[in-house]
Amino acid sequence: MAHLIEQMAYVGATPWHGLGSRLSPQQPLEVWQREAGMDWKIQDSPVHFKADAIGQLGSIQTFPEQKVLYRSDTKAPLSVVSNRYQIVQPREVLEFYRDLTEVSGYELETAGILKGGRKFWALARTGQSTALKGNDQVNGYLLLATSCDGTLATTATPTTVRVVCNNTLTIALDGATRAIKVPHNTRFDPQMVKKQLGIAVSQWDSFMYSMRALSERKVQWHEALGFFMNVLCDASPNSPLPAVLPNERALRKVQSLYEGQGRGATLVSAQGTAWGLLNAVTEYVDHERRARSTEYRMDSAWFGQGAVIKQRALQAALQLAA
Structure with a gap:
């Protein structure tokens, strides 16, 4: 089977998808461009x-x-x-981070290309970090990705990564993600995007306040089942169980992750809480969901149906804690 990821580079620990070649920290963008397979036009x-x-x-x-x-x-x-299509070059995705890494304390952690170059991205740690009770660490990141096949606008997305399990989650408040999207019929202006992102990144404290509320919201077993039915099977939490469950394999797997098999599931912040429910779903999407390959799962978790499932889980968890 052909690999979706043609080349990728990272620093630090091996990424959650287990792919790529390792770089030492603080490499210049020119090294990233070469090692991440982005040194072409x-x-x-x-x-x-x-x-x-x-x-x-x-x-x-x-x-x-x-x-x-x-x-x-x-x-x-x-x-x-x-002919109206505005091209964004692989190098532009990396250049977006130049002043952020040199002046604002950001650090590139992964970059690479998917689908032979049809999609490419870079992910940088922002320096923001919060520990929920039990030292459950969550770090802030900024993901910039684009495509040249019409499947993805140039999108800058504030993202969180839970350290214990490498689960990724897009920051969202009031039911809306804080991603900045530039369609390909519009010229990509990195400085304008950064101005808009300044507002989104500043909402880290508000988002983590909500995540802390999830970690303090205890959940009964019937609430957990209703949550998973709602998120994975599109069933109302109060509706009777159907004779045949849609997506039953996913439901059983997520339940097992929540009940102790998931990484970090037994931490005091996650055990029996709405935060644990959310992370059972994000771990399933990022690490366990059926896919043709690890690369396909990653593409879905960041840009496709997997990302949609994670946002649905986030909104359902926030409703529980409201």
């Missing part, structure tokens, strides 16, 4: 096609409204997009 060319003609070889025609994007190093095609 996206180039474009008008779309050409061959119009067959009877008895002739056919003629080469041009379709001016569209262009092909391809890699400068391998010449491999990436996608076909409209």
Whole structure:
């Protein structure tokens, strides 16, 4: 099976997805660019096609409204997009962090490419950190990712990572994530995005206040079952159990993670609490959910259906603690 991740680099402990090559800390962006497989450019060319003609070889025609994007190093095609499409280069994703790492105390931890270069990202630790009771450490991160195949706008996402289990969760308040999204029909302006992010990053304290409330909200067994049914099976917490449970395998697995098999499940902050419910779901999505490969699971957990499930779990947990 072809790997989604063509190349990736990281510093510190091996990332939760277990992929990539390790760098020593404080490497310049140029080293990151090379080691993360991001030292190439996206180039474009008008779309050409061959119009067959009877008895002739056919003629080469041009379709001016569209262009092909391809890699400068391998010449491999990436996608076909409209002429209005604004390209964001792999190097721009890393350059976004230059002043953040040099002036603001951020530190790059992972960067790389997915799907042969159709999607690429970098993740940096912000320096923000909170310990819930029992020394359950949660660190702040900023994820910047984009695609060149139309599957993802250029998106800057404030993210948390729970240290004990490497579970990732997008920061969200009042039912809305704090991600800043720049569609590809708009020019990516990194300074404007950072201005908008300043507000989002400053909401760390409010978000962690909510997470602390989850860690103090004790949960009864029937509430836990209703929570998992709601998040994974899309069933109302108060509805009777159906004869055949949809997504039963996922439900049983998440229950077992919550009841003690999950990493950090027995910490005082998580055992029998709404915080434990949330982390059972995030651990399942990040580490256990069925996927064609670890790379596919990572793509889903950050950008796809897995990310949707985690946000649904967050909102359900916050409702419990309200």
